[in-house]
Amino acid sequence: MGEDDKVICNDDSPVKYLTLEDVKCHNSCTSTWLVIHDKVYDVTKFLDEHPGGEEVLFEQAGGDATESFEDVGHSSDAREMLTQYCIAELDPADRKKENSKDVLITTSSSHSSWWTNWLIPALAAAVVGLMYRFYLVETKTSS
Numbered sequence: 001m002g003e004d005d006k007v008i009c010n011d012d013s014p015v016k017y018l019t020l021e022d023v024k025c026h027n028s029c030t031s032t033w034l035v036i037h038d039k040v041y042d043v044t045k046f047l048d049e050h051p052g053g054e055e056v057l058f059e060q061a062g063g064d065a066t067e068s069f070e071d072v073g074h075s076s077d078a079r080e081m082l083t084q085y086c087i088a089e090l091d092p093a094d095r096k097k098e099n100s101k102d103v104l105i106t107t108s109s110s111h112s113s114w115w116t117n118w119l120i121p122a123l124a125a126a127v128v129g130l131m132y133r134f135y136l137v138e139t140k141t142s143s
């Protein structure tokens with residue numbers, strides 16, 4: 001809270017971490033921070049310039065705006081602009097929640113498809129085998 005010394009997020013700078021709690025406090029027009037892809041952005045000076053309007057930024061102020069940012073389908077120019085407003089990285093402890101949810105979804109879906117992956121081809125092979133047998137019997141009886 002109250003960290004005013006800015007750090008630009010590139011490889012040469014020391015990394016500064018902020019928690020979601022820290023970001024929450026900056027949700028006014030005098031100080032507007034938001035999180036996009038685990039990085040913290042101070043968009044206070046960008047409010048007037050944002051082509052999408054300041055209201056949408058206010059709505060996301062003090063929280064994680066990753067989904068809204070991606071939903072709009074921002075251009076690569078917009079993504080490059082992000083770097084100039086980056087003040088810190090999100091504390092790794094606050095990132096885990098999002099990542100662990102992803103892992104859960106992946107594991108459960110891959111587990112459920114494991115047996116269907118071989119069961120469907122096996123059934124198809126059995127049907128083809130039966131049809132072939134039937135065809136052989138048919139040709140024998142007709143000749």
Ligand code: HEM
Nearest residue numbers: 041043051052056060065068069072074075078081082085
């Ligand atoms: C620092 C963060 C952001 C930057 C640098 C940024 C930058 C830009 C830029 C350059 C555009 C013009 C279109 C483009 O080039 O894609 C734009 C449009 C827009 N942005 Fe953002 N944006 C930011 C965050 C957000 C967030 C969090 C939202 C939340 C909903 C948002 C919503 C929009 C909307 C609705 C438009 C208008 C799209 C349209 O007219 O087609 N932006 N933004």
